[in-house]
Amino acid sequence: MGPRLALMLKDAGLTAFVAAALGIFIVGFRTVDLGGGKGLGFDYHLVDLAVAVVVIFIGRLGLSMAANGLRWPAIVLGVAMIVAGASPMKLPSGFLHWFVALGGVLLVIRAIWPWANDAIGAVSRTPSGVALGKAGSKWFGWLLLAAAVLMPFSPFADQKTMDLGVLILTYVMLGWGLNIVVGLAGLLDLGYVAFYAVGAYAYALLSTQYGLGFWTVLPLAGMMAALFGIMLGFPVLRLRGDYLAIVTLGFGEIIRLVLLNWFDLTNGPAGIGSIPGPTLFGAVFAETPPPGKQTVSEMLGIAFNGNHRLIFLYYIILGLALITNLFTQRMRRLPVGRAWEALREDETACQALGINPTNTKLTAFAIGAMFAGFAGSFFAAKQRFISPESFVFIESAIILAIVVLGGMGSQIGVVLAAVLLIGLPEWFRDLGNYRMLAFGLAMVLIMVFKPRGLVSHREPSIRLHPAGSGGGG
Amino acid sequence: MTAPQVTEPLIEVEHLTMRFGGLVAIDDVSFTARSHSITAVIGPNGAGKTTVFNCITGFYKPTIGRLTLRGAGGEFLLERMRGHEIGQKARVARTFQNIRLFPGMTVLENLMVAQHNKLMRASGWSLLGLLGAASFQRAEAAAVELARLWLERIGLVADADRPAGELPYGAQRRLEIARAMCTEPVLLCLDEPAAGLNPRESAELNQLLVSIRDRDGIGVLLIEHDMSVVMNISDHIVVLDYGRKIAEGDPLAVRSDPAVIRAYLGTDEEAIDG
Ligand SMILES: Nc1ncnc2c1ncn2[C@@H]1O[C@H](COP(=O)(O)OP(=O)(O)OP(=O)(O)O)[C@@H](O)[C@H]1O
Ligand SMILES: [Mg+2]
Secondary structure, eight states: OHHHHHHHHHHHHHHHHHHHHHHIIIIIEEEEEOSTTOOEEEEEOHHHHHHHHHHHHHHHHHHHHHHTTOHHHHHHHHHHHHHHHHSOOOOSOHHHHHHHHHHHHHHHHHHHHHHHHHHHHHHHHSHHHHHHHHHHHHHHHHHHHHHHHHGGGSTTOOHHHHHHHHHHHHHHHHHHHHIIIIIISOOOOSOTHHHHHHHHHHHHHHHHHHOOOHHHHHHHHHHHHHHHHHHHHHHHTTSOHHHHHHHHHHHHHHHHHHHHHOHHHHOGGGOBOOOOOOOBTTBBOSSSOOTTOOBHHHHHTOOOOHHHHHHHHHHHHHHHHHHHHHHHHHHHTSHHHHHHHHHHHOHHHHHHTTOOHHHHHHHHHHHHHHHHHHHHHHHHHHHSOBOGGGGOHHHHHHHHHHHHHHOTTOHHHHHHHHIIIIIHHHHGGGGGGGHHHHHHHHHHHHHHHOTTOSOOOOOOSSOSSOTTSTTOO | OOOOOOOOOSEEEEEEEEEETTEEEEEEEEEEEOTTSEEEEEOSTTSSHHHHHHHHTTSSOOSEEEEEEEETTEEEEGGGSOHHHHHHTSOEEEOOSSOOOOTTSBHHHHHHHTTHHHHHHHTTTTHHHHHTOHHHHHHHHHHHHHHHHHHHHHTOGGGTTSBGGGSOHHHHHHHHHHHHHTTOOSEEEEESTTTTOOHHHHHHHHHHHHHIIIIIOOEEEEEOSOHHHHHHHOSEEEEEETTEEEEEEOHHHHHTOHHHHHHSTTOOGGGGOO
């Protein structure tokens, strides 16, 4: 016990030291404009830093205790942190209270995790537990769907929530699209947002230059993005793993740079504005009809309400996302879908079985790109203004994070991860800059507790024995 | 053992040479293999056996040499074909020295992937499949039936819906052979299928290979270190050493060949006795 504790203390001390060394410049002081031409001065936050370092020291100590089986001491430390955070003790900022208390909560969760895990494992192995799990995973998807369909009619469907719903569904759709490429075919695509951009600009240009409507352009935009996917994929899909990732990353940047610099076509960094929104049977969502058009409220004979447009957008993206999902589910059960998964598992073995790896990857790439194209033209129609700034690398990274954290290849996992990664930071907008901390925290937590993603269960695409019979695994 | 039928050779390997930079892995090797027979390729470690397989199955492009396959579909010059076409058109299937299954997919799925090209055509390159056409459903049911047949032959019917990676080692070896057979090949190349098997599993494997030769009537190329397996079931043996062919013939002739005995240096005649 003695030497072990000494090691843990040393480790925690080292961690705290690193935190202090890094934090002194990031948190410790800040330059402020003194005003009145007095130049710049320093604003010290040393108490914040000290509290953070202490929390990190205790947290690290507790984590190594928990990892070494000393669960009770870890729980005591965690509870102490929660109490300290919740106490009326005077700290420089309210956030520090949260920081201390949340640290304690995490520590307690980590300490009791093995027990919880064992308990869950034991329950899920009993026959009724197995049945419950099966029914749960079967109904969970339907429940989510019902909730999504009914959401606009619920009492909390104010404008903020609906906006957020549209945003989350857009990422769910993008996640499901990228899931074909990354989750099923195993191709690491770091430039997925490029196809999203192609779809968005396709709609923006065709609608503003040629007056084409949303529903006409939607399939065209999908096809255009798929074409880009094939054009990029053909030369590069021979590459494996890291090389493919780098080339797709480069492609994403190239598309963005072209959009920025091809001024005549794309209007460069200024972007394209006054993009028409989607119409409902030819009627537009507006208070007063543009010349020669009818508004939806006139057509339906209801009073104008700004929310109607949002609800309409919500159902469009819900429909598009569901199409993406159903299509993918269906493809997974076809020979081509099985070949995608086989390629992910072992490309060499696929080649020995006479499967053309390049063509098979190309279909995955093109179909994934097509759905990004659909989502892109929806995005343009919703925003009514697009510029290259909407299609930066971080978007690709977020979509990829949704797929990976959701559990590669899992459809429900993508939904959960999108809600977590897009929804939480938006809900916590009040936290200001700290909301990115919530984002990072969610990612770290998932990777620590669920390294294979939120949903790691894989349903076979075909069975010899009916599900649940003795033959199943 | 059945006497090999006197037919045209199924595959003819002529003057095969494979160089890796300065290293000559195979040096002017020629041999033939027939349908309805098991041809063993043996030799000490590093003799070039796997490299011969890699040339035949299109993983390597030979430096020199001609590989002619005369199957049901006609005549193919394998050295000129792209990797996957050799499986798809010439119908040569193989297994790997280190098992290469699709571990996360189920046993049945592994066998379905093997029937990819046939099913792709039946699914109208996915269009008919997406529409749920009856013709595709029939083709898929037939494919499942073929898979079930092979699962029965390798004794894995009950494990059909388990992930392949969860199977015990010996079962994985058998599954890899069944997967190769589901491509309905004319030539099956097996790279050390008995490696790591216990004696009982090894005996079962012998039966499986003999049944593939006699029932399915295809040609089998077999790399094997276990001499008891080689001597028992092969009809013809090709011996490689340092990339050269040092002997060829039926088991009796090969086991008494002085060059072969010398090549297995440090081992006397006892060691290669069946
Ligand atoms: N891709 C390659 N690049 C360079 N050298 C190679 C390559 N593949 C094989 N070799 C070399 O060719 C020689 C023959 O290798 P091969 O794997 O064919 O032997 P083997 O007879 O299958 O041996 P083992 O019984 O150990 O499997 C070895 O010296 C090997 O190092
Ligand atoms: Mg070898």
